[in-house]
Every structure is written in C-alpha cells, then in structure tokens.
Amino acid sequence: MLDEFARIRLWTGERQRSALLRQQGVVLGIGDDAAVVEMPPDAAGGAAQWLLAVDTMVETVHFNDATMGEADVGWKALAANVSDIAAMGGVPRHALVSVSVPKKWEPARIGRLYDGLYACADQYGVAIVGGDTTSSPAHLVVAVTVTGTVEAGAAISRAGAAPGDAVFVTGPVGMSGAGLHWLLAAAMRGAGHPVPLAAAEADGTAVLVAAHRRPVPSVRAARMLAARGTLTSLNDVSDGLASEAWEIAEASGVSIVLRESQLPYSGSMTAYAHRSGADPLEWMLYGGEDYVLLGTIRQEDADAAKAALAAEGLPMYIIGEAAAGDAGVALIRDRQAGGGAGRREAIAKRGYNHFNG
Amino acid sequence: MLDEFARIRLWTGERQRSALLRQQGVVLGIGDDAAVVEMPPDAAGGAAQWLLAVDTMVETVHFNDATMGEADVGWKALAANVSDIAAMGGVPRHALVSVSVPKKWEPARIGRLYDGLYACADQYGVAIVGGDTTSSPAHLVVAVTVTGTVEAGAAISRAGAAPGDAVFVTGPVGMSGAGLHWLLAAAMRGAGHPVPLAAAEADGTAVLVAAHRRPVPSVRAARMLAARGTLTSLNDVSDGLASEAWEIAEASGVSIVLRESQLPYSGSMTAYAHRSGADPLEWMLYGGEDYVLLGTIRQEDADAAKAALAAEGLPMYIIGEAAAGDAGVALIRDRQAGGGAGRREAIAKRGYNHFNG
Numbered sequence: 218m219l220d221e222f223a224r225i226r227l228w229t230g231e232r233q234r235s236a237l238l239r240q241q242g243v244v245l246g247i248g249d250d251a252a253v254v255e256m257p258p259d260a261a262g263g264a265a266q267w268l269l270a271v272d273t274m275v276e277t278v279h280f281n282d283a284t285m286g287e288a289d290v291g292w293k294a295l296a297a298n299v300s301d302i303a304a305m306g307g308v309p310r311h312a313l314v315s316v317s318v319p320k321k322w323e324p325a326r327i328g329r330l331y332d333g334l335y336a337c338a339d340q341y342g343v344a345i346v347g348g349d350t351t352s353s354p355a356h357l358v359v360a361v362t363v364t365g366t367v368e369a370g371a372a373i374s375r376a377g378a379a380p381g382d383a384v385f386v387t388g389p390v391g392m393s394g395a396g397l398h399w400l401l402a403a404a405m406r407g408a409g410h411p412v413p414l415a416a417a418e419a420d421g422t423a424v425l426v427a428a429h430r431r432p433v434p435s436v437r438a439a440r441m442l443a444a445r446g447t448l449t450s451l452n453d454v455s456d457g458l459a460s461e462a463w464e465i466a467e468a469s470g471v472s473i474v475l476r477e478s479q480l481p482y483s484g485s486m487t488a489y490a491h492r493s494g495a496d497p498l499e500w501m502l503y504g505g506e507d508y509v510l511l512g513t514i515r516q517e518d519a520d521a522a523k524a525a526l527a528a529e530g531l532p533m534y535i536i537g538e539a540a541a542g543d544a545g546v547a548l549i550r551d552r553q554a555g556g557g558a559g560r561r562e563a564i565a566k567r568g569y570n571h572f573n574g
Numbered sequence: 575m576l577d578e579f580a581r582i583r584l585w586t587g588e589r590q591r592s593a594l595l596r597q598q599g600v601v602l603g604i605g606d607d608a609a610v611v612e613m614p615p616d617a618a619g620g621a622a623q624w625l626l627a628v629d630t631m632v633e634t635v636h637f638n639d640a641t642m643g644e645a646d647v648g649w650k651a652l653a654a655n656v657s658d659i660a661a662m663g664g665v666p667r668h669a670l671v672s673v674s675v676p677k678k679w680e681p682a683r684i685g686r687l688y689d690g691l692y693a694c695a696d697q698y699g700v701a702i703v704g705g706d707t708t709s710s711p712a713h714l715v716v717a718v719t720v721t722g723t724v725e726a727g728a729a730i731s732r733a734g735a736a737p738g739d740a741v742f743v744t745g746p747v748g749m750s751g752a753g754l755h756w757l758l759a760a761a762m763r764g765a766g767h768p769v770p771l772a773a774a775e776a777d778g779t780a781v782l783v784a785a786h787r788r789p790v791p792s793v794r795a796a797r798m799l800a801a802r803g804t805l806t807s808l809n810d811v812s813d814g815l816a817s818e819a820w821e822i823a824e825a826s827g828v829s830i831v832l833r834e835s836q837l838p839y840s841g842s843m844t845a846y847a848h849r850s851g852a853d854p855l856e857w858m859l860y861g862g863e864d865y866v867l868l869g870t871i872r873q874e875d876a877d878a879a880k881a882a883l884a885a886e887g888l889p890m891y892i893i894g895e896a897a898a899g900d901a902g903v904a905l906i907r908d909r910q911a912g913g914g915a916g917r918r919e920a921i922a923k924r925g926y927n928h929f930n931g
Contacts, residue, residue, distance in 0.1 A: 244623060245731065249825075250661035250810060251627035251722065253729045256620065263613065263620020266601060270608035271670040271704045271719060277711045278674075304607035313628040315672070315717035317635075347628045347719070354634045355712050360672035362628060362704070362719035365608065372610045374602065453607060468606075 232335050233344060241310045241344040252346035254311055260366040268365035268372065270301035276319075276356040283404035284397060286411040287326050289430035291333030293506075294359040297455060299341050300434035300508040302365035304453035306373040306443030309365045309436065312338060313347030317358040330359070341436060373439075373512070377449040378469035380541040383519035386534050387435040387510040387526075389483040390458050391497055394504020396422065396429030399489060424485045432508035438531045439510055445525075447518035457505040459546060463566045465513065466544040473545070475537035475564070477552040502548075502564060513539050589692050590701060598667050598701040609703035611668055617723040625722035625729065627658035633676075633713040640761035641754060643768040644683050646787035648690030650863075651716040654812060656698050657791035657865040659722035661810035663730040663800035666722045666793065669695060670704030674715040687716070698793060730796075730869070734806040735826035737898040740876035743891050744792040744867040744883075746840040747815050748854055751861020753779065753786030756846060781842045789865035795888045796867055802882075804875035814862040816903060820923045822870065823901040830902070832894035832921070834909040859905075859921060870896050 238246060242257035256265055274280060274294045285293070295312055302309040314334060318327055327350070338345050343363065399422045403412045417426040434453070442448045450469055452461045458480075462473045480501060490497035514522055516538070523533045537549075546564040550557060595603060599614035613622055631637060631651045642650070652669055659666040671691060675684055684707070695702050700720065756779045760769045774783040791810070799805045807826055809818045815837075819830045837858060847854035871879055873895070880890045894906075903921040907914060 245729065249731050250658040250808075251625040251664070251720075251729075253623050253625055253662070253724070255623045255726070266610050266612045267624075268608040268610055269668060269670055269704055269721070271672050271706050271717075273672040273674060273706045273708045273717070275674050275708050275710055275715075278709050301607040305610070307608070311626060313626055313719050315628050315630040315719075317630060317632050317715050317717075347626055349628050349630045349717070351630045351632050352635050353632055353713070353715070356710070358632075358674050358710070358715045358717075360628075360630070360674075360706070360715075360717035362670050362672075363608075364626070367610070369612070372602065372608075374606050451607075 233338065237342060238344050241342070243311070243344045243346055246344070246346050247348055254346060257310060257366065260308070261368050264369045265366045266369050266372065268302050268305050268307045268367055269362070270298055271360060271362045272297040272301065273358065273360040275358050282410045283412050284400040285430055287329035288333030288336070289411070290357065290359060291330040292337040292431050294361045295334050295337040295343065296432050296434055296508060298361045298363040299337070299343065299436060300432070300453040300455065302363055303434050303436045303439040304451050304510055305365065305367060306371060306439050306448065306451060307365035307367035308440065309341050309343050309363055311344050311346045311364040313362045314345060315349045315360040317351045317353035319353050319355055319357055371443060373443055373448050373451040375450050375452050375465045375468035378465050378471050378513040378539045379449060380471055380539055381516050382449050382513035382539040383516050383535050384473055384475065384513055384537040384539060385519065386454070386481065386536055387438040388507065388532055389481040389486070390454055390507045390509060391501035391504050392425050392428035392483050392486050393432065393506040394500035395486045395489050395497070396425035398493065398495060398500070399425055400429065422485065422489055425489060429506065432506065434508050435510045437529070438526055438533065441526060441529065442512070442514065442522060445518060445522055447515040447522065449513045449515065451510055451512040454507040454509050454511050455505055457503040458511060459502040459564045459567065461511045462546040462564070465511070466546055469539070470544055471539040472542035472547065473537065474540050474547045474549065476549045479534065479536045481534045503567065590695065594699060595701050598699070600668070600701045600703055603701070603703050604705055609668070611703060614667060614723065617665065618725050621726045622723045623726050623729065625659050625662050625664045625724055626719070627655055628717060628719040629654040629658065630715065630717040632715050639767045640769050641757040642787055644686035645690030645693070646768070647714065647716060648687040649694040649788050651718045652691050652694040652700065653789050653791055653865060655718045655720040656694070656700065656793060657789070657810040657812065659720055660791045660793045660796040661808050661867055662722065662724060663728060663796050663805065663808060664722035664724035665797065666698050666700050666720055668701050668703045668721040670719045671702060672706045672717040674708050674710035676710050676712060676714055728800060730800055730805050730808040732807050732809050732822045732825035735822050735828050735870040735896045736806060737828055737896055738873050739806050739870035739896040740873050740892050741830055741832065741868070741870050741894040741896060742876065743811070743838065743893055744795040745864070745889055746838040746843070747811055747864045747866060748857035748861045749782050749785035749840050749843050750789065750863040751857035752843045752846050752854070753782035755850065755852060755857070756782055757786065779842065779846055782846060786863065789863065791865050792867045794886070795883055795890065798883060798886065799869070799871065799879060802875060802879055804872040804879065806870045806872065808867055808869040811864040811866050811868050812862055814860040815868060816859040816921045816924065818868045819903040819921070822868070823903055826896070827901055828896040829899035829904065830894060831897050832903070832905045834905055834907050836891065836893045838891045860924065
C-alpha cells in the first residue's frame, strides 16, 4: 500500500540519530522487508543473549481518548515493553511497532502517537527498526515488540526466589491506578478528550496522571541490581503487586509475605484516596501499570543494594520476604494500630482486569 | 490479567517440540516477561546477523469472516512475516504474536487461530517465543513479529539491481487476488462464513482460494539463490508485482522491464478470469498477497539458477530484465498478437489497496 509507505516514511524516516542506531547494532533500519541488526558492540559480543517481548494496547480495553492522549499511548506502548526487558535484567535495544489507526483519525493524531513513541525510544536509547501502519475499522491498536540483550546466562526470571530472600520494589505502586481513577472521574465531568494535565495540576493529581500516562521503567535499577549477582527473581508491575507477587511465588515455589507498613505509599496517592473515599491498598495490590520492578534479593545483600541504588538517586523499598511454604501471597496488616492490627491476610491471585474491569 | 495468562497457557503451552526450540536457540520461551534466545547453533554463530520484521492483519481491512477462517488468519499472519525474512535471504527463527480478539468470539475460534499459526510455525521451523492475547472491542487484529538470521553482510536488500540483471519470480502471481475475487463473489451469494473450500472445489477455484488463504513463502528458494552470490535484489510480493518492482527500481536506480509473454499465468487463474470477465494481468500486477519472491540476478547466472531450483522442484520464472534509465517499471505487451502487440506500457506505481479497495 503506497499510502502506508509514504506515511511510514513521514513519521519514522530518519527520526533517530545515526549514533544511536550504530550503538544498537542496526545495520539496516526501517524501509526494506526486514531490518538487519547485529549484537551491539557493548553487549558482550556473541556471548550475550537476546531478550524478546511483545505487548499490546487496545483502545477501550487499555485506555480511551479521555484517559490518554495520542503521545501518551505511543510512550506507554513502548515503555511497557522496555519494562519487560528491565524485568529480565537486560538492556532494551530495538523495537518494531504495529499501529492500526482508526480511519476517522486525522494524520496529526498519528503524528502525535509516533512523537510519544520516539520520545520514549530516545529516553531509553531504543532503535525503532520496524513499523507496520494499517488502518483499523474503529479502534486504535498498538502492538510493540522489543529486543534486548543480557549477558549469557544472566537473565533474571521469576523462578529463583528462595525462602529468606528480601522482597523489594523499585518505586511506588498504585499511583497509575489512582491516576486512572481520577482520569475516569474527570472524563465523567466532561473535562476533555484527553483530560488536560492542567486539570490534574489544579486538582493536585498531576503526579498520579503522569504515572498513568508516562510510566518510567526501571532499566538502570535492574541493571545495577542484576550486576550484584544476588538478585533471585524479577518481575515488572504491569498487572498489580498481587498478581506479580503471585507469579514469583508460583514460579519459585515460595510464599511471599508483604508488610503493609513497608509498602511505599505515595503521598499524592494517599491524599487522593482519602478525598475520593477509595482504598489506596486496592490500587497498590490490584491497580497495575506501574512498571516498577518487583523482585527478590538475597537478604544479606538487601541493605547494601538499597544503598547503592540510593547513591544513584534510584529508590528501592524492601517490602517483605520470601518464606518456605505453599506458593501464595500474604500481607501483614501492620500499618495501623487498632483492632486486627498485625493480622496476616491471604492476598487473592486476581490481577488487573484492564481498563473496563 | 489472569484470564489472559490462563488462555495463553492453554493455546501456546508446550505446543512445539523441544528439539525445534533448541534448534532455534530458545533458552527460555513463553511465560516470563521476555523470551531469552541466542544465536542458533546452525547460524554461523556470532558472525551471523539478525533480521527483524513485523506485519499486521486487521479484520475488515485485510480479510473478513467470509474470506478467511480463523486458522487461515493465523497461518497467513505468520506466513507474511516468514516471507519478509525470505525476502532478505534469511532463515526465519522466532515469532512473537499479538492477538486482539473480539469479545464476542467463542474460545474455540481463538483456538483455531492459534492452530493455524502453529501449523505455519511448524512448517517453517519457527519457534513462537512470545504472545500477548488481549480483547478487542470489535475486530480481530493480529500483529506478528519475526526474527531470522542471515550470514553476516549477506542480507539481500532491494537496492542492488543493476542494468542487465535478469528479473525473476519464484512462483505464479495473481492467484491470491483471483482467489479473493472469487471469495468475495461467493460471500455475496451467501456461500458461508467462512466460505467453505468445498464450494471452491466445486467451482474449480480451490487452488486460487488456497493461494489466498494459505500462502507458502519461498524460504528454500531464497536460501538457494542467496547462496549463489549472484542475487542482486530481493522483495516479496505482498502488494502486487507492480508495487514490488517499483520498490526495487527506486531503491536500485534502474528501470525494470517485464515481458508479458514471460509472466507465469496460472491456468486456474486465467480460466477463472475468463469466466468472470476479469483481467488476469490486473491481479498479477496489483493483486498482492502472493508471497512469492521478486528479485534480480546476474544475467549470466539466471539459467543455471533456474535449473538448480528446478532440480529441487522449485519454480523460477525469468520475467524481464533491469535496464539503465529512470527508476520505473514497464511492461512489454508481447503475449498476444494483434493491434498494439509488442508495445511498451509504463506500469503505474499503485499497489495493493488492501481488502476493500
């Protein structure tokens, strides 16, 4: 389809610096039947291994035109994939992008989508080497595939947690879910399509909306932690803390015990929950789309790892530990005094049921 | 989303032989944040390069529920990508699959889609290492990304054709377009959803329908030709002979001159065109989705290459030659005697405008 080629050239042609492409081993980029890439020079050469992941965002399922602007969708579609590479302890390298655009869209909207995508690519040094832009009868669908590299044998799966390991996250959780909650309410009030960030700023929820629209995957933290050799499992929080902890528990055959008092409650999230009558713990456990990392690390290295990340300005919160026992997730309710304080609750396996429940 | 994980496990869990996965360098397959792969042992080790391509099929844009069954969609979505790897002279290795499934679909339909996908994967030895199954508000969208390998520096782009080179295709073209033509007419007659193959068999068009629904990419032919060292450009016929020839002409800076008398007219296509009052040349030039290869090869090796492929039962048709001059495509009308026979016509650059025109 010639229109497609013309469009792809317009939005993707020579948008990235040749230094970035060279650094990522791109021999031939967008424009032929397939891209040609080789192991990047900084990736331990032929001894490195490749990571491959795919993630899809569908309008009305994962977002709508009130919750996300086009550039947000582009950013987040790539960020979700970058986060998958981080969750294996790797370095993101290349991306291939499939965009199915509603026929009614004006070209400027597609342009903004690619702007967001390339902004995220530049942020993480990802070379976009493939694209397929098709029309869609009704809804926007963005599917992104990424490659990454990792030192041979060093990929961190979900399966290595052992009893006694410390459980950590690399950032607050629940903020994205809180941001979505606010966005849906704002959309109901007719705040706009997309709901403007200024409305969130006026309402003190801008940081929550940003967490939802422009997640920032923990690539650097993952690389630093993986290099220590004490990381035993790693997962990214795409479907909520509960679901991700369950995945590690089941893959590793351990019980994951979280302490409510140690969970990183964001002040903005807590304040908004208070105002809106919501339970912030619900967003933390089941909100999803935070794209921070949840992992386990040998207990004896946990404090040193946290200090090393802090020295680089990167957060790390120890939120519990892995224990022997049936695979499962429990939460110790030790945050507030009063009746039932300190009791242990089993956390259900349910995850994030996407946008509309 | 737990439902998603359960579904993916059901449709993709341990469906491929471990020997295939090992042969393709799969260290960790579907089930974690990302797959881990290494250069396959038979791929010239670290000296090989990787090929990456993505292709998307959208219901109502590329197919509908009359023209294609679910298994056909699965097959063709992967085959189109395998063809992109073939068109670079490479070997397909891995695939990652994004499927957005209409909410109204029964699970059995999704199962059939994956059946077709895995059938194609097995046919070409492709390891499926990633999947993302999401729901879609209305229409099926399938986006597939493939990896392949090629000897370092040996990828065949569109840009190497030189004046004097022979132009060839690795199979008949236009059959898929003819098959689509018949399917749309059959759907109008209410022949079923999907139109059953038996109806095509009764009508003598089964081979055309099969060409449309189950294309067979020319991986072996591409590998044999690339190994000769005389191949100068290569493209797969996804958008019709005219569009693909234009791409080579523009990328290489040559004029491509095709001879109508040398084009591979399939007997079934010609017979159906005659019956339906259609012009078979239109399907050949602009039909698309044939997924055979169009390329150029040094003139002095053309006959020997053709003989070598024939010895393996693989077709190759010399259909014209590259010439000096402005980038463009011309057709010499030398197939039929009579007025205007032998005249040279410029071939427009338009390509396949997808399903609904």
